[in-house]
Amino acid sequence: MQQHRQLAQVSLAFLIASAVTLGMLILTIVLVGQSFRGMEQAKVTAATATARQLAISVDDRIQAITQPPSTALAVLRHDPLTEADTLEQRLDRLPVVADILASSEIVSAVYAGYENGDFFLFRKLQNSSARQFPDAPANSHYLLQSLVRTGNDHQGRWHFYDHNLNLLEQRDLASYNFDPRERPWYQAARESGALTLSAPYVFFTTQETGITLSQRASEKAGTVLGIDVTVTDLGAQLAELKQTPGSRIAILNASGQLLAGSSQDSEPGEVVLQALQPESHSGISQFTRDGRSWYGISEPLESLPGEELSIVVAIPSNELLADVWAALTRQTLIAGAIALLLLLAGWVLGRQVGKPLELLTGQVSRLSRFRFDTPMRSTSHIREASELSIALDDMAHTIRSFQSISTVLNRGQDLKQLLNDILEQLVSIVGQERGAVYLFNSREQKLELSVNRGLELPQAVNPVAPDASDYDVIQELRRYIAGHPVFAVLRNRRSKLIGVLVIEIENGDQTNLSDDLITFVDEIAGSAAVAIETRELIESQQALLDGIIRLVANAIDAKSPYTGGHCERVPKLAQMLVEQAEQSSEGAFASFGMTEDEHYEFHLAAWLHDCGKITSPEYVVDKAVKLETIYNRIHEIRTRFEVLHRDAEITCLKAILAGGDPDQARQDKADVQTRLQEDFRFLAAVNQGSESMEDADIERIHAIAGQTWTRHFSDRLGLSEEEQQALKGHPEPPLPATETLLADKPGHLRAWGEHVPPVRKDDPENRWGFDMSLPEYAYNQGELHNLTVRYGTLTEEERFKINEHIVQTICMLDALPLPDRLARVPRLAGTHHERTDGNGYPCRLTGDDMGVPEKIMAVADVFEALTASDRPYKRGKTLSESLTIMAGMVENGHLDGEVFRLFVSSGVWRDYAEQHLHSDQVDTVDESLFMKP
Template sequence: MDPLRESLHDPLPADGTRSSLSGPEVAHPPWWLRFTIPFEVVIASVVVSAMVLLAVLLVYQVGTSARQAIIAASDDSALHISQLISERVHHVVDPADATLRLLVFDPIASATSLQTRLRRLPVLVRLLEQNALLSAVFIGYSDGQFLLVRPLRNATLRARLEAPAEAAFLVQSMARERGTAGAAGTAGLTGRWNYYDAQLKLLDSSVRPNYRYDPRSRPWYALAAERNTQVLTAPYLFFTTQEVGVTLSQPSEDGRAVIGLDVALTDLGQEIGELRLVPRTEIAVVDQDRRVLAYPDMSRVWVREGNDTSLELRTLEELGVPSFQGLQGIDLKAGVTRRLEADGEEWLFKVLSLKSQRWEGLHILMAIPTRELLADVNENLRRQVWLSLALIALMLLFGWLAGRRVGRSLSGLALQAQALARFDFRRPSRRMSPVREVRALGQVMDRMSDTIEEFLHITHHISAESRMDVMLSSVLYELVRATSCTGGAVYLVEAQRTGLARTARYCEDPEQQARYPDHLPMAFFINPTEPQDVDAQDDDQALPQRALRVQLRTRDGQPLGLLVLRYRANQQQDDVHFRAFVEKLSGTLSVAIETRSLIEGQKKLFDAVIRLLADAIDAKSPYTGGHCERVPQLAESLMQRMCEAKDGPFAHVAMTEAERYEFRLGAWLHDCGKVTSPEHIIDKATKLEALYNRIHEVRMRFEVLWRDAELDYWKQHISGVDPERLQRELLQRRERLQDDFAFVARSNVGGEFMAEADVQRLATIGRQVWQRHFDDRLGLSQAEMARLAKVPARSLPANEPLLADRPEHIVPWGARKPPVEADNPANRWGFDMVVPPFEAHLGELHNLSIRRGTLTAEDRFKINDHIVQTIIMLSGLPFPPHLARVPSIAGSHHEKLDGTGYPRRLKGADLTLADRVMTLADIFEALTAADRPYKPPKTLSESLNIMSHMVREQHIDASVFRFFLTSGVWRDYAELFLDPAQRDAVDVDALLASSG
């Protein structure tokens, strides 16, 4: 059907009737009158139909001639093959027959000793070399002696007969040798095997006691002696070689010996197998009882009866050859040629008689697949067909081109309409038609294609572009082109609704950009159809322009902005339908603006919440200072320099906007787990500090001992002890208490390394006793009471050590033990950390004996646990795919290249560039921070020297550290965040050399 013509018919209503307002009903013509054919198809069809008719006639003529050639060729081929097989069969029997007739007169027939017989060995060997079908020549004598000469033509036969590798002939004999007396039968005969090479040089000779062969018991000897003529035996098993064959035998002239020749049927089968004209030709020799005498695969011809050595020949039907199965029930007459179906294809069968003086009633049967035999003829026929088809295709192209010359314009419009139906809105290239109506229709369709294509671009920009300004600029450009306007602009309502701010602008003429100011008052949005001052036209404009303003609102009616389009006054944009179209299209733009605004607002809120969390962590403890704020800025600066690098190890580094945002979030969240870290551990400035500094409790015990010393003094003074001695002892106890407490207080600060002697002194001081008169179990919490449940209460007053590690000081792990061991089934984050045996150990001696610093192993684990909690917390958030690596970026800055870091013991191969940058930024900020109350700030040179040492210890990546030095990021950071006193001179070259 013609799609252009069919599209002109008005569609019927759903009930199949027409309204009376549409005019009188018109009867539809029959379908054969409504059927139309394109003009170019008519021309092409005429040309092609003529060529098809001519080609069919040619192919039919060629096929008929080829069929006749097939019949003639098959008959000639079958006859030729039959003649060749007959000749080959005669070559099998006739040479052996002639050879045998000569041997009966040879002196070997009358020789009486083995030595005499071996003199005729060259004659026998010559006969075997001249006839490859002879398997052996032998002579049996009337007294039981025997001589056989067998060629050893292959390694298999030599191995079977235990012959040397160079052996070419085997002579088997049963003869009377010197020293053996005559006896009946073979009792006085010696079996001997002689091996000769090709020059008849004796290689080996051995007596075979087990070789007891009596020729007179064999069929070939008995039949020849009985009939006194040449005989051909039935197939039987050769005694020595275990081969199946036939024997030609004939008595000698004097009748004292029988001479025989062995012809292996396997040799005959191989000979006829080589006569195939085509690879799949089947050839067999059968007798009058349809028994198969020769076939290329002789193992399929004969079958052994039980364990007997006699053989039975299979019939043609029993042979199992699919092509011969079609001959069942068909009489095999010589000279018959048939074509039969067998095994799913056509075969040519030929039967010829095998004429021989010894074999009567034998036939040669051939089965030749006609497809292979006549492959060349069929190939020629196919070439003729393909040539005809090629000619038809050529004429089809000619007819098509001829039709296109006439109806090209209509055809182009039809193709464009079909392309539109397939949602292909590209404008095709075609020649202009000289017909006015066709040209007008083409222009309309081009305009429609361009408009739809531009609308698709608008949809693509709305869905694909995430940045609001870029999206609006792209959409405005496509919208101006689709509506044939001269320019346009998009204004968005400002935050306080005080006016409209221009977000996007496009003009065909750059000089007209002034018509789209940066700001508009809200009056333009409130009354978009009323003329405004900016709509005034220049008097010198030949074609004045008009403006179309369309409100942009959210789905709940809130104002979003204003779409302004300018067009020439003489265009069709003045039509009300155009305004309605733009208003509907602006709805899509409004939804896109609203969606982008929501996304950007949520993103800003998300970023603000993250910064709020970082600020809260920094404000939580003076020990972190501004760490959570400064590390992201340093890390982002370093990563930005790497992306800008043109050479060096980081020249290939590049990040998309999504990857930059992912890295930024990971950097800002790198210590978010610190919200779970106990403040008294993070802020632990002394060893005895828990929720308070327990040094005050210890000092109070010293006060008690001080009072005890005074009490002892007065008690003894009242008792009449020497006052001077008492005064001296009191002063000594007071000095010792002051000195001991000062030592304990210094140890509590943890500013110096604790030697072993210091630890021993603490133990000595701690063994001093004070007396407790109050119950130590009053006013305790449930957790404290649980820790004392297994400790029996002591009677009062109780002597207590001055310093001790008491049971209530040990806080066991509860249900909140973090799953950070590598073998913990609950560890699904890949942590690999050692968990201390207790959640907390508040023992006084245990804490005061800390060798360096103020933190116990339990305290250190609690602090390190912040990175564990960072990974756990962030892994539980539903990050989108483009932010999936935020937990890894935030939680890997305490790993080391040598795998000794925490919490997952990642090695250098497992750490990304982002992880290495975060590690460096975290360390550099911690070293240079000036707002840490527990340490003085380090200078630039001190910090970088320490980091150089950490590079050698594989704590910091060497290439990242060298880039950090050469890029100058450290200098920019110092200008922003370091005090002037910290910004000392740095020897970058020395640092580069020391860092490898």
């Protein structure tokens, strides 16, 4: 008996010899790590010392660059050039200046600024600068830029010379007006009187990095001389000083601008800028760029004390620490061999105590096969094994309880039945009898009783805020529920309130509720919340799918063949611009971002932004000429002209038969027919609508319309019901009837009747906030009314019918049973015709009323419409034409300026053009013209 108790006290942890192995392994890892850190520090220290030597070498090089030009400047200040008053006198000193340019490859220009504002500059036209003067004569080697002032007048002149100073061409440039007295190099030299040196910068003309040396000639002369010196050869020297093949070296100024680098691409500048630490301009740092680890070292340069130059070195850590990693690999292999031996020894010891666990292993394997009804108890002399068997038995019992709940959660598709089953099972498990489930109505912000099992509860609890805490929700419910209830607040995956579970505690001690019981109810409530959310999502998504299917089915019958491409291209363009807005950190986009749900919401809105066009008549949307309805009514008018043409022929013949002058009769006929031909050609041209109408054109149309012809057939036969209703109340004139050549007749008008759209602000049915002007008639097909449209082909009524598509879009999408995460789809889809100045439609929103996504939709819609080449009534505009028009729309308050500038600067228009525009639409675009704030 005593022996049995002694065996039961044996500790499993004491018998596991592998603990020794673990301790040895940890010790080995620590030692190897310390060794690595020491070798790493040594390498970094050596790299730092090398960087300091590199800074000294670069200082010497900069001194060597600036010394020869300084000497040349000191000599030149005593040259007669400094006192020359005329251009001819200065040209005499041109050989001296040319010698200075030829004496050094790094001197790019020599110039003099005179006290009276004259300027004299002589530069070399080398390979880099030649790109800045593409119109220079062939064989040009030098360029002289001179400016001579006489009172308030100035004369700018350029001279091009060959290598031997032979004049090739002389150009007078009235626009060349450069005042050297206003330049920093002139003012600094005049004030100090000594040699002044500018900070290194990139020359505007040659795009070379360099510095400017300037010095006043003398007090008497008042002339300041200057020399531009390039330092681009520093990059080659830096490349030779790299410690490793992948090292990057660069020289930066105080503002972080790259002045010279060890490579010609942009990568060195970006790497070394990241190597700088914000808290220190000198020292060593470690950073990561593009998944690669680097060491950064920064040292100040002393050659130009006032300029705060630095040399920055970035070394890939894998190259710097290559030797260290090799040593670490050897040590790791040795440590691994030792650890393997210890693991083998630990395995032998572990087997001695593993046999008592085999029985538990078999029982656990039955658990893994979902045999939760198998007893888990087993006897063992090892204390931990015995306790483990008890814990496993309790776990199997708990799993059986959860399995029952899981069966309920996954049974059926009806939400009401699901809630009832959950409540029934849960009340039974906790040993109680009564309970209830409330669901949260987010639209009305209240809790509604969904399932009740024997409790006297209110049908609704309100108001309940959607962001209320669990404590606030429970306190609100306690106002209505008496007794001893346990509450579990149901929240979905996004922690949003979806409901509350209530269980009345009647059996047991209500004043001392078990913490385990409360925890269990909370856990079950969490599973129930997920199941509820899943059912709700399935139902809402199914409803949305059904709505979209209905939408597509209707579109098949009514869509225009010219809007399909638009509805496909706008979402792509809008999505491209949204991605750029999220990446931007400027202005309105600094805090802009979209969640996954918001991205899908925007995507869906972009695809459905013109779905209302399925209700727009095709002959209005695609109206190419003014008289077009379902067909082009110019043919009716042509027929009337044919009648008048034949009437003129008949009149001529009657006059001849009556004994009149045949020649005069034929001449009258010819005059009438010629006028008719001219009048018809004019009306046909007007019908095109390609040019704006002047007052004189409208007067001529009315004059032509006043001509009459005789109709002998009834115009009330063969009419549709709609046509008959339009003529109701207008009696038919007796035949034959005299009619004008063009007319606006009652039959051309179509009243709104019972189909007045709710677009007026005071309309009680207008719950969307529309604010649009409603024409008097739904349609006006009057011939004069259509032909006298001043711009384009659309009348006021047709323009409203097209604009109404956005109203239909909002109404149709608002009617869909969209879930909360897609609630903004109607607004996003229905605001792309709003303007930032409040003059858009359908709600006259201003820029402050719209967010970034709405403004992006407007820009995308306009650009696609301008560049589209599949419209029957216009050609697709080029890129430059489209961007120019959009820039004007920004100025007059149509489009948002920040979104348009992002559209231009990001190059989205260029990427879109490559995919969707014809080659003849892609022309050269100067982006700077459209970036003005």
